[in-house]
Amino acid sequence: xxxxxxxxxxxxxxxxxxxxxxxxxxxxxxxxxxxxxxxxxxxxxxxxxxxxxxxxxxxxxxxxxxxxxxxxxxxxxxxxxxxxxxxxxxxxxxxxxxxxxxxxxxxxxxxxxxxxxxxxxxxxxxxxxxxxxxxxxxxxxxxxxxxxxxxxxxxxxxxxxxxxxxxxxxxxxxxxxxxxxxxxxxxxxxxxxxxxxxxxxxxxxxxxxxxxxxxxxxxxxxxxxxxxxxxxxxxxxxxxxxxxxxxxxxxxxxxxxxxxxxxx
Amino acid sequence: xxxxxxxxxxxxxxxxxxxxxxxxxxxxxxxxxxxxxxxxxxxxxxxxxxxxxxxxxxxxxxxxxxxxxxxxxxxxxxxxxxxxxxxxxxxxxxxxxxxxxxxxxxxxxxxxxxxxxxxxxxxxxxxxxxxxxxxxxxxxxxxxxxxxxxxxxxxxxxxxxxxxxxxxxxxxxxxxxxxxxxxxxxxxxxxxxxxxxxxxxxxxxxxxxxxxxxxxxxxxxxxxxxxxxxxxxxxxxxxxxxxxxxxxxxxxxxxxxxxxxxxx
DNA sequence: GCACCTTGGATGCGACGAGCATATATGCGC
DNA sequence: GCGCATATATGCTCGTCGCATCCAAGGTGC
Numbered sequence: 001x002x003x004x005x006x007x008x009x010x011x012x013x014x015x016x017x018x019x020x021x022x023x024x025x026x027x028x029x030x031x032x033x034x035x036x037x038x039x040x041x042x043x044x045x046x047x048x049x050x051x052x053x054x055x056x057x058x059x060x061x062x063x064x065x066x067x068x069x070x071x072x073x074x075x076x077x078x079x080x081x082x083x084x085x086x087x088x089x090x091x092x093x094x095x096x097x098x099x100x101x102x103x104x105x106x107x108x109x110x111x112x113x114x115x116x117x118x119x120x121x122x123x124x125x126x127x128x129x130x131x132x133x134x135x136x137x138x139x140x141x142x143x144x145x146x147x148x149x150x151x152x153x154x155x156x157x158x159x160x161x162x163x164x165x166x167x168x169x170x171x172x173x174x175x176x177x178x179x180x181x182x183x184x185x186x187x188x189x190x191x192x193x194x195x196x197x198x199x200x201x202x203x204x205x206x207x208x209x210x211x212x213x214x215x216x217x218x219x220x221x222x223x224x225x226x227x228x229x230x231x232x233x234x235x236x237x238x239x240x241x242x243x244x245x246x247x248x249x250x251x252x253x254x255x256x257x258x259x260x261x262x263x264x
Numbered sequence: 265x266x267x268x269x270x271x272x273x274x275x276x277x278x279x280x281x282x283x284x285x286x287x288x289x290x291x292x293x294x295x296x297x298x299x300x301x302x303x304x305x306x307x308x309x310x311x312x313x314x315x316x317x318x319x320x321x322x323x324x325x326x327x328x329x330x331x332x333x334x335x336x337x338x339x340x341x342x343x344x345x346x347x348x349x350x351x352x353x354x355x356x357x358x359x360x361x362x363x364x365x366x367x368x369x370x371x372x373x374x375x376x377x378x379x380x381x382x383x384x385x386x387x388x389x390x391x392x393x394x395x396x397x398x399x400x401x402x403x404x405x406x407x408x409x410x411x412x413x414x415x416x417x418x419x420x421x422x423x424x425x426x427x428x429x430x431x432x433x434x435x436x437x438x439x440x441x442x443x444x445x446x447x448x449x450x451x452x453x454x455x456x457x458x459x460x461x462x463x464x465x466x467x468x469x470x471x472x473x474x475x476x477x478x479x480x481x482x483x484x485x486x487x488x489x490x491x492x493x494x495x496x497x498x499x500x501x502x503x504x505x506x507x508x509x510x511x512x513x514x515x516x517x518x519x520x521x522x523x524x525x526x527x528x
Numbered sequence: 529g530c531a532c533c534t535t536g537g538a539t540g541c542g543a544c545g546a547g548c549a550t551a552t553a554t555g556c557g558c
Numbered sequence: 559g560c561g562c563a564t565a566t567a568t569g570c571t572c573g574t575c576g577c578a579t580c581c582a583a584g585g586t587g588c
Contacts, residue, residue: 033338034341035299035300035301035302036299036302036339036341037299038299038300038302038371038382074297075300075371075382077298077300077380078373078380079373080371080372080373081369081370081371081372081382082371084371102368102369104366105345105366105369105384106345107302107339107344107345107346107348107384108344108345109342109343109344116341116342118302118339118345118382118384120369120371120382204536205536205537206535206536221575221576221577223537223538223539223575223576223577223578224574224575224576224577226536226537226538227574227575228574228575231574245535245584245585246534246535246584246585246586247533247534247535247536247583247584247585248534248535248536248537248582248583248584248585249535249536249583249584250535250536250537251536251537468565469565469566470564470565485546485547485548487546487547487548487549487566487567488545488546488547488548489546490566491545491546492545492546495545505555509555509556509564510555510556510557510562510563510564511554511555511556511562511563511564511565512553512554512555512556512563512564512565512566513554513555513564513565514564514565514566515565515566
């Protein structure tokens with residue numbers, strides 16, 4: 001809310017509030033004090049091979065040149081935070097129309113060596129095939145495996161590994177940001193429909209279970225998982241079967257929003 | 265895993281990176297683009313009479329002059345967001361040393377009529393007696409009853425009522441902020457130790473139950489509540505009893521952090 | 529075609545916790 | 559002492575979760 005930290009604005013008398021307020025706003029000078037820079041950083045997340053993965057962007061400029069970072073950008077004066085996150089996700093990561101949610105705002109004084117930068121972090125959830133096809137307007141990207149060195153929802157920073165298992169150096173405090181993404185996803189997974197966002201529209205229950213195991217970092221009981229998913233009514237059978245598998249094909253399901261009807 | 269998607273960036277010679285980065289930082293001009301204002305808004309929360317209450321501050325300046333608002337202030341260039349929230353809580357609400365946690369960042373373009381203001385919202389948890397004694401450095405405050413017009417974790421804006429049940433007009437989007445506080449508290453209550461923050465150091469299990477009922481907005485089963493609280497090992501009996509009650513006094517408990525030892 | 533393997537999908541059992549009822553304990557007012 | 563309100567403990571039921579078992583269905587090798 002609103003209050004001015006430093007020298008107070010010259011006081012005006014109290015009456016005629018509307019005209020008074022208009023006059024106040026006309027005289028208001030937003031540039032009176034220095035303001036911090038505000039950015040959004042977006043972590044596009046998927047699951048594969050039993051682990052979480054995140055798309056990272058190689059920094060081509062200082063600071064942290066050459067290191068890997070989340071897709072980020074400054075917030076425009078006339079765009080909301082959500083709009084800025086969508087724009088950054090589209091331009092820096094080449095992804096649009098996918099699930100996007102605010103995570104946390106990082107505002108330590110020295111987190112960016114340039115100047116005071118406050119960063120509103122978002123995470124985006126997308127299925128693995130789509131993330132692999134992601135093509136930004138320019139720049140080098142990588143889909144890094146997230147290595148979580150803690151259990152459950154303890155929290156803490158995580159590591160980003162390339163295909164050979166080598167650690168990718170992360171820029172700024174992005175190892176903390178990604179750690180908080182993991183913690184948040186683990187906390188929300190069993191009561192919010194976020195597992196479906198990491199899969200294509202049609203999926204088998206086994207795939208959904210593998211997504212949960214990748215997010216949680218532990219095995220889940222197969223039968224209990226199936227029962228609880230089906231009992232919650234969040235998925236509907238399509239009658240179709242998966243193809244080209246060397247064993248008994250499983251039925252394909254789709255996510256149904258219990259509130260409103262949805263496309264198939 | 266990892267894959268490089270796009271055309272490689274024209275590489276600059278990689279050596280002398282440190283000196284290079286120092287030169288870049290020296291030439292960086294933070295005032296090159298206009299920046300939004302960044303504020304913190306703190307909602308001091310307690311429970312009483314079976315409902316959530318929040319401390320609100322009367323605005324003495326435009327905009328929204330005369331309306332009630334969360335305790336807020338601009339973020340200084342050399343203080344972290346958490347530090348700013350602590351400072352605002354101390355100066356605007358007269359409270360210090362209490363539980364404080366970031367909630368969400370509100371950044372719609374027109375949420376403040378003056379200029380672009382991005383607000384990082386926090387909530388603070390404090391026991392009722394302490395909130396009633398809170399005395400800011402200056403200004404008029406009120407402890408408003410929060411009326412939640414929705415059930416469970418549906419979410420949405422809430423109303424602030426004074427002692428007579430009359431609605432208090434809220435400034436900016438603070439009805440939404442308070443609504444999100446309620447939603448967050450309801451979601452975290454049963455797996456995070458936040459109920460204890462709303463009580464004095466020593467409390468009866470009945471008091472803890474009443475806190476839970478006030479936050480959740482519904483009754484909870486007494487015996488199940490007692491059993492689960494005791495089984496989780498988050499509280500320890502003190503051996504003391506409550507005094508001056510016209511019925512059998514209950515034993516006083518205290519919160520124990522299961523990780524590290526704590527004071528009694 | 530047939531044996532065999534692998535995975536999908538259903539059923540049954542026991543453990544555990546939540547909700548509910550009951551019984552007993554304890555301080556106060558009469 | 560007696561009644562009352564509340565605290566505190568115990569027993570019961572029921573739903574859910576974890577675990578084991580069984581059958582179904584498709585592919586592979588002979």
